[in-house]
Amino acid sequence: MVTRKRPTGPYDARVAVYPGSFDPLTNGHLDIIERGTRMFDRVIVAVLVNASKDPLFSVDERVTMARDAVRGLDGAEVDTFEGLLVDYVARARAGVVVRGLRAISDFEYEYQMALMNRRLNDQVETVFMMPAEQYVYISSRLVKEVCMLGGNVSGLVPAAVEQRLVAKRAAMAAHAGE
Numbered sequence: 001m002v003t004r005k006r007p008t009g010p011y012d013a014r015v016a017v018y019p020g021s022f023d024p025l026t027n028g029h030l031d032i033i034e035r036g037t038r039m040f041d042r043v044i045v046a047v048l049v050n051a052s053k054d055p056l057f058s059v060d061e062r063v064t065m066a067r068d069a070v071r072g073l074d075g076a077e078v079d080t081f082e083g084l085l086v087d088y089v090a091r092a093r094a095g096v097v098v099r100g101l102r103a104i105s106d107f108e109y110e111y112q113m114a115l116m117n118r119r120l121n122d123q124v125e126t127v128f129m130m131p132a133e134q135y136v137y138i139s140s141r142l143v144k145e146v147c148m149l150g151g152n153v154s155g156l157v158p159a160a161v162e163q164r165l166v167a168k169r170a171a172m173a174a175h176a177g178e
Contacts, residue, residue: 011123013095014041019085021048022062023055024161025069026143028135032100035129037075044092045070049082056144056168069158086121097126102136148172 016036022029022045029045036043047062057065063078070076081088089097097117099110114126130136138156147153147165154162 010093011095015094016040016096016098017044017046017089017094018098019046025066026138026157028131028138031131032129043076045078047080065161068160086117089124101128
């Protein structure tokens with residue numbers, strides 16, 4: 001039998017970081033967060049700040065939506081980060097990165113990222129989680145597209161996120177009509 005020593009240092013395997021743009025947060029994301037809080041003492045939902053992307057919602061809006069969605073969920077918290085994920089994970093003293101896999105098509109990208117993160121910091125592990133079956137097909141991109149085209153996204157995102165999406169669609173339509 002091989003015995004392994006637990007890594008020493010500032011990294012805590014009971015703390016996980018769940019990074020993403022969350023533009024917007026979906027019920028698939030929320031499913032991963034909720035289940036993650038059963039596996040880890042703390043799950044930090046880390047909203048990516050990326051000036052090179054053109055998100056529908058600002059960082060502040062995405063943080064507010066995420067905080068609203070996890071309010072009352074013990075062990076879940078929301079923060080922002082920019083730059084390398086492994087640097088943020090080190091600052092947060094987390095030992096695990098949680099990533100969601102919806103389909104095989106997600107795997108290759110996520111696998112490459114996990115290996116690069118391991119190369120940059122071998123004290124941090126990546127855990128892949130699949131969302132519940134009813135959320136496997138949901139992506140933020142698809143939710144935005146459906147909503148902006150007038151489709152119903154109820155059940156795909158938390159109610160507060162749906163309200164913000166509908167309001168954003170109305171504001172964009174009003175602006176386009178000027």
